[in-house]
Amino acid sequence: xxxxxxxxxxxxxxxxxxxxxxxxxxxxxxxxxxxxxxxxxxxxxxxxxxxxxxxxxxxxxxxxxxxxxxxxxxxxxxxxxxxxxxxxxxxxxxxxxxxxxxxxxxxxxxxxxxxxxxxxxxxxxxxxxxxxxxxxxxxxxxxxxxxxxxxxxxxxxxxxxxxxxxxxxxxxxxxxxxxxxxxxxxxxxxxxxxxxxxxxxxxxxxxxxxxxxxxxxxx
Amino acid sequence: xxxxxxxxxxxxxxxxxxxxxxxxxxxxxxxxxxxxxxxxxxxxxxxxxxxxxxxxxxxxxxxxxxxxxxxxxxxxxxxxxxxxxxxxxxxxxxxxxxxxxxxxxxxxxxxxxxxxxxxxxxxxxxxxxxxxxxxxxxxxxxxxxxxxxxxxxxxxxxxxxxxxxxxxxxxxxxxxxxxxxxxxxxxxxxxxxxxxxxxxxxxxxxxxxxxxxxxxxxx
Numbered sequence: 001x002x003x004x005x006x007x008x009x010x011x012x013x014x015x016x017x018x019x020x021x022x023x024x025x026x027x028x029x030x031x032x033x034x035x036x037x038x039x040x041x042x043x044x045x046x047x048x049x050x051x052x053x054x055x056x057x058x059x060x061x062x063x064x065x066x067x068x069x070x071x072x073x074x075x076x077x078x079x080x081x082x083x084x085x086x087x088x089x090x091x092x093x094x095x096x097x098x099x100x101x102x103x104x105x106x107x108x109x110x111x112x113x114x115x116x117x118x119x120x121x122x123x124x125x126x127x128x129x130x131x132x133x134x135x136x137x138x139x140x141x142x143x144x145x146x147x148x149x150x151x152x153x154x155x156x157x158x159x160x161x162x163x164x165x166x167x168x169x170x171x172x173x174x175x176x177x178x179x180x181x182x183x184x185x186x187x188x189x190x191x192x193x194x195x196x197x198x199x200x201x202x203x204x205x206x207x208x209x210x211x212x213x214x215x216x217x218x219x
Numbered sequence: 220x221x222x223x224x225x226x227x228x229x230x231x232x233x234x235x236x237x238x239x240x241x242x243x244x245x246x247x248x249x250x251x252x253x254x255x256x257x258x259x260x261x262x263x264x265x266x267x268x269x270x271x272x273x274x275x276x277x278x279x280x281x282x283x284x285x286x287x288x289x290x291x292x293x294x295x296x297x298x299x300x301x302x303x304x305x306x307x308x309x310x311x312x313x314x315x316x317x318x319x320x321x322x323x324x325x326x327x328x329x330x331x332x333x334x335x336x337x338x339x340x341x342x343x344x345x346x347x348x349x350x351x352x353x354x355x356x357x358x359x360x361x362x363x364x365x366x367x368x369x370x371x372x373x374x375x376x377x378x379x380x381x382x383x384x385x386x387x388x389x390x391x392x393x394x395x396x397x398x399x400x401x402x403x404x405x406x407x408x409x410x411x412x413x414x415x416x417x418x419x420x421x422x423x424x425x426x427x428x429x430x431x432x433x434x435x436x437x438x
Contacts, residue, residue, distance in 0.1 A: 013234070013396075013408060014406075014408035015233050015234055177232075177430075179420045179432065180415045181411050181412055181414040181415060182412060183408075183409075183412025183413070184412070187233075189233035189400050190233075191402070192233075192400050192402070193400055193401060193403070194399075196398055196399045203428055203430060204424055205422045205423055205424035211396075211422060211424060
């Protein structure tokens, strides 16, 4: 049975998954890279970004990498919000924007991009982006079909994750709480009162200072 | 040098230190006892409440108790908000309310109760409550004098703790994050953006599912 999984969604102590003022130069707004600093030293990130030969070496392989590396396992498709694909809003002016990731995006699967403004499917390297206006249930149905027996990753941002949690479609939710107070931005938990009743929760603190929460939906 | 310390301030994942709808019957509002469930089994709580002979036995002595027991150490006075002393608001109708704690409150020191509505000092067992309208700096000055060389505990609630954090008067802040989503109530972190820059942070996950954060003010 195909599952819907969220991985490595980082939050500040006050529950913000992204800062205020997102733009092309600042995809996380005023949060900058602070929500992902735990991730950058991991072998998983170093491998993804092709930096094996640089000073950072091959990357760390501790708790943070153990969680980071689970992101890729047995994933056949991703669902993401338009804000993760690009900083533009409103109708597409043209089809020149091909995402943040260059010629070989790290997905290597079909990616369903949820948007009110559809555009033709886009193939970049091994990844195909499908731009669709779909409610959570329908988006999951499409992505599950594309995943061909493997799981579906829900890639964010936080507003999209919240919508799928409200619809009770998420099976596995991995949250990383970073010990900073952002003060403003987009919150994850709003409207999710009592979420813990639908999940079991496992908690692991990392020497890096972040805490990994894994919420597994109760059968 | 006397320090100002906060201990065992419990927050939900979404940052609420108390629920909505506080009353005599529900001191934590709709949160009920959920924010303190990690605390009730500890030897520290069992000892405080005089329940040693009950089924719970002598209490647990793991991580949660290690943090809980630090609350009492070397404390010479407490500062608390009026909401911790009682559920009433506005002028005191009479002096019959003597706190939640019966004939022997667990403080055994002077307690400065911050209120816009002063009333005569109140001695209950080994504890003296002083009702004062004071700003954070002046309250700390009074409590420090009363503590006579020992530290001062800042007992909450969250609004009072936030005010003292804003005034940068807190030396030691122990937060317990409970893996529940409360959705509504009183938040701790509002207005404290960048707090982590003034503190070092140590993080410990407990088998009970809560996470202990200790913020120590940078020298």
